[in-house]
Amino acid sequence: MVLTGAEIVVRCLQEEKVEYLFGYPGGAVLFIYDELFKQDKVRHVLVRHEQAAVHAADGYARSTESVGVALVTSGPGATNAVTGIATAYMDSIPLVIISGQVPTPAIGLDAFQEVDTVGITRPCVKHNFLVKDVKDIAATIKKAFYIAKTGRPGPVLVDIPKDITAHKCEFVYPESVSLRSYNPVVKGHHGQIKKAAQLLFEAKRPMIYAGGGVVLSNASEQLTKLARALGFPVTNTLMGLGSYPASDKQFVGMLGMHGTYEANMSMHYCDVLLAVGARFDDRVIGDPKHFQAEPRKIIHIDIDPSSISKRVKVDVPIVGDVKEVLEELARLIEAEKPNPENASAWWRQINEWRGKQCMLYKGSDEVIKPQFVVQKMWEVTGGDAFVATDVGQHQMWAAQYYGFDKPRRWVTSGGLGTMGFGLPAAMGIQLAHPDKPVAVVTGEGSIQMCIQELSTCKQYRLPIKVVSLNNRYLGMVRQWQEFFHGNRYSESYMDSLPDFAKIAEAYGHRGIQVTKPSDVEGALREAFITHKNDLVFLDFQVDSTENVYPMVQGGKGLTEMILAEDL
């Protein structure tokens, strides 16, 4: 069948069973939009800014097991998308971004809306392509989806010049892809897995440290099974939350800069560490020298060899898909029945650390405590909502106080820390899960970075609950200034904030401003239950100087935490 390039693009998306395409039109992609108009299999979602298109595709991908897809025009369309692409890249999220490009003969001539999209995005994509011949479109899109979702996932961009979308050729969608230069390892090395099992059997102070890789590889079940068979403590990174049930007694909470006392202490003082789909990030282990000063054996399972021994030397590296490796490891462990008594002294120590109750905060009847809002939200939603966040203190409180029992419920920009991510990500989640409660926990700073998406939410009737912890400050910045810059709050106070409830109303939604602690639960019930089917913007006026604890300062060791009780 002879088709135009634009028809081919749309046919490829249909072949890939793309449900939603998040995008924004412009000159270079007009032929593609024309073809979208003529079909109804791929549903296009018109965002209000290209950054949001990519974040929405990202939220869709994180909350499902599918590839998220976005479409943007050349020049400013592509540059607007870059923040979204970099966000997905840092968190290894599978996306395919199609960008329009100026016609081939105009490339390099500083044509209207020309930018070197492939060049600009090169350092923040898993791979990208510039299609120079209509005959290459189908194979390139097939490769893009394949590369995005296999191995360590990531965003792949396909840049298509406008003339190519008008040219014609025979359309055949390839059934499979084979790339001689790209063959990710899936199965772990058996000998290494045996060594790992041996170390785990001998451990006296074992610890399991699980990150986003467990979520990405859909290996929560395998992780949980293995951890229970071993009876070992489990901690999650920010990206890994939900990969192990937070309500389980073996869970010691999140670790890292704002991790729990018990998680950080166990991480530091363990003698055998099983690291799964995690990368010893600076926000997780603090100063690597301090971390490595304490002797321990490390087993590291990761699909990406370059993540292994990057920041911390590892004793037993296992390259492979986390799910496959955990399954094999569990078989070895179960065959030999570990003795749970091995770690009993260690558990006594951990329970002593738990006794510090590092997550306690001073409640108040006068002013709303942000942590309290998150706790109440957990109660009102039965702990079963999808929660997207922006970046700042509110993000940490959401991570700390909303216990996730299931994977893919927690959607946050961990690696890049992108303010403005939350609301558009929530749109992608809500479209993927139309009947599930979806919240975005945000701050008055972050929400304003993509607030225009309230309009998209109206158009597509997305009943997201915006839970804004409004402290009138760029709170996380203010906290650092309080700790490290002598209380000089340079440009972290926001004057002239709008009335957010009214803004929500102006966009056609409901808005509620909440100022009293006693109204918190009622407002949440109104949003999540009474007005289940509407977008409700909850503007919680919270304590403006509350800090996130515990805190490991940048460059410090994991055990050098500042606790709320120290102050």
Place this chain on the structure above:
Amino acid sequence: MRHVISLLLENESGALSRVSGLFSARGYNIESLTVAPTEDASMSRMTIVTSGSDEVIEQITKQLNKLIEVVKVVDLSEAAYIERELMLIKVRAVAKDREELKRMADIFRGRVVDVTDSTYVIELTGTQDKLDSFINAIDRALILETVRSGVTGVGRGDRILKV
């Protein structure tokens, strides 16, 4: 430590910038980089001379392997290998310097490939060290231009980099 890394990569337009971009983005040293197609026109062979601690070199090879267009990576300097670089050096050659420069070229097994009344172009191949020594051995003031190809290399004997 100095390392000579050799790679095979798809002969595609963006591949070179992906490699060079990786080095600059991650702050790796790059002393020289050469690239040209192989007998198989779909593939290029690249030689990179870099330096760094063992950990850095390990990261470099891993990160290179991660690039989608890179087919194979080997650290040549890990075992026996041969390296060569080509230099064309234009020197002022008048009066008694003519004799002396010719003699030096002979000692270094170089060849004079262009002659005018006042200049020579000397062609020299060898290891990076050998070319450096030649430059040090002649009178600096006589050097008009030097052009070096950058290092290329190949493993000895059975060490073969091929798909």
